[in-house]
Amino acid sequence: MARLGRCGVSVETGEFLAMLRRMLRAAGRRVAAADEVELADLAALRDDLDRVIADAVQGQRSHGRSWAMIGDGLGISKQAAQQRYGQRKTTQ
Known part of the structure; x- marks a missing residue:
């Protein structure tokens, strides 16, 4: 797109x-x-990416994508996709 x-x-x-x-x-x-501070900053991107993927999955669901389609996109089963992303956990 x-x-x-x-x-x-x-x-x-x-x-x-x-x-x-x-x-x-x-x-x-x-x-x-670089030094360990930058290494920690780089490692923090992993958490950011996990949140972004979860947001994208929710967006895909709101556009009518099935769990099977989402699982295919993530390279996992539809059951694994639904278990991982089906119920959003609020983190603040």
Whole structure:
């Protein structure tokens, strides 16, 4: 799906995610030469990504996607997807 970027340029979701992957790999290389504070910051991205995926799953559900479709997208069974993301836990 295409979205308009900040400059009004259409960006496909796949292209956007590929850019994000490149940025994460680059961050890993930078942190490899940094100190433990930056390592902790990089590791914290794992929690951020988990939250973003959970939000995306809820968005997919609100657009009518089945648990089987979501499981396929995540590379897990529909039962595993529903168990993991079916009941949102509130964390604050």
